[in-house]
Amino acid sequence: KNEVEQSPQNLTAQEGEFITINCSYSVGISALHWLQQHPGGGIVSLFMLSSGKKKHGRLIATINIQEKHSSLHITASHPRDSAVYICAAVSEPDRSEKLVFGKGTKLTVNP
């Protein structure tokens, strides 16, 4: 069983819909990242969370440490949001801060 599980694996939405991607982890963590990978392959870090909630534009990320669960929400989705979204955990205690990745959620937003 992977230490970081994401769901769904694939998600298709219509423009304007509210999107939720879920991530569960089975290890103790010091932080959790949400990453966005576009078709060309480049990866951008969207959020780094250790508790609570963060918001950036139409993106919201939450984490519940007790339940070992995080969610990424996209409000008013747009075709340009189409990408693979990856959840990645930083195990604790670990000076290396190496990431353990989920397998990603491929999001397609249709106009």
Added chain:
Amino acid sequence: SQTIHQWPATLVQPVGSPLSLECTVEGTSNPNLYWYRQAAGRGLQLLFYSVGIGQISSEVPQNLSASRPQDRQFILSSKKLLLSDSGFYLCAWSDYGGRGYTFGSGTRLTVV
């Protein structure tokens, strides 16, 4: 501001040839440095990480090696490439306990 440079962007190499991918970071000192690989249709996998000059940790036994000759330079190498080395290679850095991760733009390697 911190930036990360990774090159080349694409590379096609014959089986058995050597490999050298380079990554440099600007605007920070003593970063953690990482090499990740994404094989076709698969998730990201950590290959090597380094918490300081000359300190290299390997996560997956393989045909590749890494070196950190300077604080902000991380090199991924192979003496003889295999077909299975094809994939998308990403360099990344983090400042321990700080501002999170920054990824390079990646190198798409095709071994033919």
